[in-house]
Amino acid sequence: MAKSGAQRARNLLVWLHVLSSVGWLALALTLCVLISYGIGAEPGLRLAAFRMAEVLDVQLLQILGETSAFTGFMLSALTSWGYFRHWWVLTKFVITLAQLYVGIFILSGNLHESVRAAEAGGIGPAVWLAVASALMAGGFAFQAWLSVAKPGKRTPWTPPGKLPAAPVSHVYAASAVPVLAFALGLFLPWVTPLLMLGVVLWYSARRGVKLRVAAG
Numbered sequence: 001m002a003k004s005g006a007q008r009a010r011n012l013l014v015w016l017h018v019l020s021s022v023g024w025l026a027l028a029l030t031l032c033v034l035i036s037y038g039i040g041a042e043p044g045l046r047l048a049a050f051r052m053a054e055v056l057d058v059q060l061l062q063i064l065g066e067t068s069a070f071t072g073f074m075l076s077a078l079t080s081w082g083y084f085r086h087w088w089v090l091t092k093f094v095i096t097l098a099q100l101y102v103g104i105f106i107l108s109g110n111l112h113e114s115v116r117a118a119e120a121g122g123i124g125p126a127v128w129l130a131v132a133s134a135l136m137a138g139g140f141a142f143q144a145w146l147s148v149a150k151p152g153k154r155t156p157w158t159p160p161g162k163l164p165a166a167p168v169s170h171v172y173a174a175s176a177v178p179v180l181a182f183a184l185g186l187f188l189p190w191v192t193p194l195l196m197l198g199v200v201l202w203y204s205a206r207r208g209v210k211l212r213v214a215a216g
Contacts, residue, residue, distance in 0.1 A: 010075075012175050025137055027064060028136040029133075037049050038123070043121050050114050062108075073200045077166075079163075084157065084158075106129075
């Protein structure tokens, strides 16, 4: 049986989400290995390991993390799952926010500090970075289990009825946003996260208002 347009559009967005999430997990494990190796290595190798981890973080992990989070949030906003209707979806939502916080405010900044410390023969906050990257990878493993098992019932504040899926054009547009964001980010790096965040907040609020109006 031929796939419907809605299913093809959703599959594209799911594919982007899975691809970027697996990449984010792989990079988190890679950073954990590089940092752990550098902690016990001689100064020259330590600096090389920390610098390699820094390059991967800036050049690749941030891109994969932003894409994974954006596509995951939009899958919730565009489909019948919603954000707060099912415990397993809500749990993934909270874990993703925690991972973004760890990546932006703990890993990136402290990784730069560890590189500077390694240049002076030290290790800086590298031990905490190894722990944080391992926890981030563990969070991905747990989210993968949640997506497969879908444990728990609906949340107590779930409204009656099934949340309608968004139009196919909206799903395709969501799939195109990461490409557009990173294209603009080549010239203005700060645009990429702001554009993705703005789309998630705007679309979620817009759809929520429409659903409330329709229900009332």
